Amino acid sequence: xxxxxxxxxxxxxxxxxxxxxxxxxxxxxxxxxxxxxxxxxxxxxxxxxxxxxxxxxxxxxxxxxxxxxxxxxxxxxxxxxxxxxxxxxxxxxxxxxxxxxxxxxxxxxxxxxxxxxxxxxxxxxxxxxxxxxxxxxxxxxxxxxxxxxxxxxxxxxxxxxxxxxxxxxxxxxxxxxxxxxxxxxxxxxxxxxxxxxxxxxxxxxxxxxxxxxxxxxxxxxxxxxxxxxxxxxxxxxxxxxxxxxxxxxxxxxx
Numbered sequence: 001x002x003x004x005x006x007x008x009x010x011x012x013x014x015x016x017x018x019x020x021x022x023x024x025x026x027x028x029x030x031x032x033x034x035x036x037x038x039x040x041x042x043x044x045x046x047x048x049x050x051x052x053x054x055x056x057x058x059x060x061x062x063x064x065x066x067x068x069x070x071x072x073x074x075x076x077x078x079x080x081x082x083x084x085x086x087x088x089x090x091x092x093x094x095x096x097x098x099x100x101x102x103x104x105x106x107x108x109x110x111x112x113x114x115x116x117x118x119x120x121x122x123x124x125x126x127x128x129x130x131x132x133x134x135x136x137x138x139x140x141x142x143x144x145x146x147x148x149x150x151x152x153x154x155x156x157x158x159x160x161x162x163x164x165x166x167x168x169x170x171x172x173x174x175x176x177x178x179x180x181x182x183x184x185x186x187x188x189x190x191x192x193x194x195x196x197x198x199x200x201x202x203x204x205x206x207x208x209x210x211x212x213x214x215x216x217x218x219x220x221x222x223x224x225x226x227x228x229x230x231x232x233x234x235x236x237x238x239x240x241x242x243x244x245x246x247x248x249x250x251x252x253x254x
Contacts, residue, residue: 001027001154004085004114006071007093008106010038011063015092018139019124022146023089026154031085033075035106036063044069044109054078068110076117087154088114091124092142096167098127098222099185102236108165112238115163122153122164127226129170141168141176145231149179153233165234169226180230185221 003023007016011034023030036055045067053065054074062079064071068090076084090110097105107123114121126142145168153164165184169176195207222232 001087002085003027003030003087004075005032005089006034006068006110007091008039008068009094010035015094018143019089019092025147031060033062033071033079035068035071036065039067039106041104042067042106043104044112046070068106069113072110072113085119088119088121093125094137096127097125098167098226099187102165111163115161116238124166126168127170132170140173144173162235162237165236167226167232169229171229175229177229180225181233182222182225184234185223
C-alpha cells in the first residue's frame with residue numbers, strides 16, 4: 001500500500017511526524033508532502049494566481065509553498081504520478097476539527113482533495129483542551145488509537161468520494177471510551193470573535209480569535225461524543241447539496 005501524508009500545520013509539525021510513525025506501521029511505502037509552513041484555516045483553497053515551489057528534503061519528504069490541497073495535488077500529480085497513492089492521510093492536526101470546523105479546516109480539505117481524486121482519504125485531529133494537562137497539547141490518544149482506527153477504516157466499505165474525519169479526544173488513554181461513528185455537530189457561532197488593536201503607526205489591526213467551543217443541539221453529534229471521551233469518526237463528502245430541500249424549492253420556483 002502506498003500512503004501519501006499531508007497536513008495544514010506544516011512539514012515540521014509534531015502531528016505530521018506522529019502520523020508518519022503510525023503510517024510506517026501499516027506500510028513501508030510512505031511519502032510526506034506538506035505545506036512549508038502552517039496553513040491552518042485555508043479550507044479547500046488552491047493556489048491558482050501564483051506559482052508554487054516544491055522543496056525536496058529527501059526521497060520521501062517534500063514541502064510545498066502552498067495550501068494543504070496544493071500539497072495533495074502535488075503529491076498525486078507530480079511526486080507520485082507514476083504510481084499514485086492508495087491512501088491519503090491528513091494530520092494529525094493540532095486541535096479539533098469538529099462541527100463547522102470542517103468547513104475551515106485545511107486538514108479536512110486535504111482529505112477531501114484525496115477523495116475527489118478517487119483515493120481513500122482520512123483526516124485526523126487531536127482535540128485540544130486548555131483544561132487538560134495544564135493546557136498542553138497531548139497527542140497521547142492519537143498515538144494510542146491512530147493505527148487501530150486507520151486500519152479499520154482502510155478495510156471499511158466506502159462510497160465513491162466519501163472520506164473520513166477522525167478526532168481523538170483530549171483525555172488520558174485510560175479514559176477513552178471507544179470509537180463512535182457520529183454525524184457532524186453544530187457550534188454556537190458566538191465562538192468566533194474579532195480582537196482589535198493598534199499597531200505602532202496608529203493603524204487598527206484585527207485578529208480572528210476562537211472562543212469557547214459551545215456545543216449546540218449536538219446530542220450524539222461529534223462535539224458531544226468527543227467531549228464524552230470517544231474517538232469520533234464522521235463520514236463526509238464534497239457534495240454539499242441539501243437533498244431534503246430539492247423538491248420543496250422546485251415546487252416554489254415552478
